[in-house]
Amino acid sequence: MKNSKLSRIVAAASALTLTLTLGACGTSGPQDTTASTGSPTFWALTGANESIIKPSIESWNEEHSDAPIKLDFFANDAYKTKVRTAIGAGEGPTLIHGWGGGVLKSYVDEGHVADLTEFLEENPEVKERYIPAVLNNGVIDGTTYALPYTGMQPVVLYYNKEVFDQIGAEPPQTWDELMELVPKFNEAGIAPFSLGGQSKWPNLMWFSYLVDRVGGPEVFQAILDGEEEAWSDPAVIEALSMIQDLVEADGFVNGFSSVAADGGADAALMYTGKAAMLLQGGWVYQTMKNDAPDFVSSGNLGYSTFPAVEGGEGDPENIVGNPSNFLSVSETATEEQKAAALEYLKDGVYSEEYTKNLVESGAIPPTVGAEDLLAESEDKDFLTQLYGMATGAPNFQLSWDQALSPEEGSAMLANLDRIFLGEITPEEFAETMNGTLGK
Template sequence: MQAGQVDDLTDWFEQNPAVKDKLFPSSFGAATIDGKIYAMPCETLQPIVLYYDKRAFDKIGAQPPQTWGDILDLVPKFNAKGIAPFSLGGQSRWTNMMWLEFLFDRIGGPEVFQAVFDGEKDAWSNPVAIQALGEMQKLIKADGFVKGFSSITADSNADQALLYTGKAAMMLHGGWTYGSMKADGGDFVSGGNLGYMNFPPVDGGKGDPGNTVGNPGQYISISSKATPEQKEIAKKFFAGALIDDTAVKEWVGTGAVPIIKGADKEFANSEDKDFLGFVYNIAVNAKTFGQSWDQALSPTAAEVLLDNIAKLFQLSISPEEFATNMNAVIGK
């Protein structure tokens, strides 16, 4: 965008309101820079979901957490029963990041990370950021995660296995893991043992508990070097085949949720209609659907971020040290 390699599509969307109105409002966040739209949101979405094992909650006689305080209160109860409160594939690093994305949002709202994205000096030192990082380490110090989480990988699906085999009570992970738990977890999903919810609010936090984070969609831009004819073809594709009823049916048929309003009408015949409806309602109602930080930042900043998140979770750096390290790569 800054190099002028893609077209500004703001005027086109204003001239074609039916196209924009057909898409989830929250999907435009990742396509918008300084109030200008540079990409067409398309295809499907994947919010981060708080999954839980209903059997584990029955064992301790408790309900799923309604607040961050509830999460902290549940930790010793699960540990006393020999059940890890949370599964986590910490070696993959980006899995840890999902926790921070929600805590930043729930405590201070989307503008806290937006300041980082906008390149504001020392944005990581925002008191909200320091508080969120501190809350994260509080959960880690309380043994909120399965022992040895730093050596567990998400790519192997070992973190999911800990949930569906009853070794962990909860797991914060992408919407895409529903399908693999259904396929690999025996009757865990089909038997009604899997529960799911959006991340709860933090007591006293300013963030809207209806917000979510993850992957708000896929995005297609138009090259500024394309000919006028090529640009018109692309725009016809945007307004037609990319978002028509056939596209909706095909995406739902794969078990995915397209970012198109009214797509939920296609869920009726799916055996996963409850989960699809849950994902759809989160996304269509979210005022903000935050893009994964490692996707929103430059590759350089993203790598430093993941490295420091790993250190934060290993308790080898403090929240303040994390902020200092990250402030050094703002805008890079």
């Protein structure tokens, strides 16, 4: 790292530390009292984004040998548990991977992550590179604490065109059409839908889309706002009933509760023809490009929006998913670690090489003016369609387990798992979840 540039960043980090110290006075939450030492650290997720993050850090470290970033990868589910425990103990990474929303707010409330206001004021080009609606997911109470660093990831309906041709069907545009396809695929010996139920969070994609299609985004907003009995909204009950109807009709692959999404087993069932469809995030396209390139290049992969619900109040163009993954800077990091982290956020993330690699992997950068770059990609059809979905959606809802507080999100996933397994009724789900409101 050039000495003059490092000095400016260290000075900014020193000012940032002073601001955070003063700002912490009078807060009631527990404060970290220790900071890690040595090289700055970065914990990222295994899977689709490894091919972008790993070479980015390797290249960065070659040019910044005096402050190299130590990178470690973790599977999704393992990471969520490990990072919260580590951060709570003041031993988390310098660069913290997250999704924004309620989990980020919990870090902010507890004083674990740095206010990036001064950094963005000194480097306005960083803020200006992002689509505002995506950037806003790293803002808590008007202050930015996290910045996007991966592609936009709306949840889409993937399908295997070959098995659809086998039974002479078209992808469903409405919920009624979806339910009509279930017995047809079952009769052909093909599971209608793959589902990584063991991981639990894929179940949420069905729930959040159905609540939105039935009742509109206002239903979940009431839950976020902690309104009394918000989980008992009729749209929630109807969505849960529709899920159980689909399960009872054998809509999902046998043994779905033992299929893990982290290793891509749910996607494999779809691209090998054992299941016809898969509701999953945009990142799965990257996974399939890596694990099943012939399937992707053959033209047998189809993708569509989630079906409309006839008579529902939600706009069929609304989407759910992750506007991006985000990076925060640990408050407990040393000034030198913060300096390196801020420098990487400024010049490493979405550099020309970084953005090019992101697009080549099959991901959509959440940056302004990306249309030309997407149009040049071999995946232009997929990327352009999802870019249009993300930028044109009337509402792009962050995944509920991240939008909610960690406590409420965990309770929701656990009880939603019981809905899919038929262990509780929609009304029992609502009653239990109403007890978590505001926690």
